[in-house]
Amino acid sequence: MLASQRHERILAGLRDHGAVRIADLTQELGVSDMTVRRDLLELAEQGLLRKVHGGAVSPQATSHEPGFEAKSALALDEKRAIARAAVRLVSPGSSIALSAGTTTHLLAVEIAADPRLRPLTVVTNSLPVAEALYRAGDPQLETVLTGGSRTPSDALVGPLTEAALASLRVDQTFLGAHGVSVEAGLTTPNLDEAATDRALVAIAGRTVVLADHTKWRTTGLSVFARLDQVDVLVTDDALPASDQEAARDVVEQLVVASPPDGPPAPQSQPTQTPPTPAPQDGRTSR
Template sequence: MLASLRQERILAAVHAHGAVRVAELVDELGVSDMTVRRDITELAQAGLVRRVHGGAVALDARARATDEPGFEAKQGWAAAEKAAIAAQAVRLIEPGQSIALSAGTTTHLLAREIATDPALRPLTVVTNSLPVAEALHGAGPGLDVILTGGARTPSDALVGPVADHSLSRLRVDTAFLGVHGMDPDGLTTPNLLEAATDRALVGCAARLIVLADHTKWGVVGLAQIVALDEIDVLVTDAGLPEPARRALAQHVERLLLAPSPPATPPAPGAP
């Protein structure tokens, strides 16, 4: 396949899903890891995508402070990294606790981990996320789920005064927060109402654990949720660049790196 055709397919995949991983493109295009990385570099130099560790993301998907993609669209972004983060985060939960899970695709994966682990019972989970509540529904005895209520956003979060009031009356051991973006100034989201509800969720917890894959670094949404100094534990993946790790280490009490997903080896004889 000609380089121009490969790059057209890579660009189409980025536009369709918001982000692509090198390993996925190696399988789809039948070329080597090096070839895919070279194509991504050329697309980035042309100003068509933004290169990140392990792949590429769409410029417009990450650049607009008010852009709020839907839940289904975000599920495909850094999916393997999010799964690794969820698997790391579930180890921070102990039976007998009460926890809060915010809306988000990574917290949804954490909910699925919780639902399949009977060793975590008894457990009480407060959430403002419809997908999280659905993932936990019917998981068996010993798992109590409290859904806040509120107005629904494109990311299937329940937000607004009803959600904020519900959270203000609760106290939990730990809040697990998913975010749209993070930078040296803190955590952000494009939705003003969701930012307020996330702050209420953080406020009802004794400890804050943030779940954010490496592609969230440098992304700035319209509304700030909390500053980095308010984070007790940040669980991210090994793709987070070293400068970002150093910046976070100055503020976050504990930084946990989930292992990177294994790379797919190139097919024999691939260019």
């Protein structure tokens, strides 16, 4: 069994039971005690669990933020399915905003690969999102990248970012989240990133949240939106039916995606035209 498969099994156990024991994991995974301890250490370093004597527990209200690369490999098939479902919500001729995150990055890859979505204006505070769109090399795909300070998630945050967003208006904002729950809403470990996400919600005609099943019932330090502020929640079919029903009771629309049966959308080769930085007064230029 690959390390990534073991990690998914460990995290699934945490989601189901709130805690896992090393003794149980060695039997379930068919590996040594030392291998399980090494797996728990790696997941703890990524902020996905908290080690305790004899096992691990789920991190509650964690203030630790895993880096972009650490999060990219987790639930990858589910994230790709969500991105492919979400791209169907994008209309040519519209303006959208994409927050930072690994799932919104995959949505940007889908957008870059689909010329039918042109013309399109995308506002983002994510460096990986801006890079994915830039590589499309399409002048009809306008990318507006905010300024700001960089976080471990490769997001640009802070007063400059919020000022750039304040006087903009987009048709839809697509948001990722560290955690989603009916009680706490949408949360993130980073206080500055939460403020930027609130600004992205404020400028949107419609708010779309992209969150795979591993985010459900996880709680970060800072709340940036209530779940009833979400117009569309796009998740994957590994989310239990009871949680799907709970989400349907709160959000306007729930979209449940199935994992893809093919490779991710390819990225185009880069051109010489960089993304357009957002001016401080928030106006975009064409």
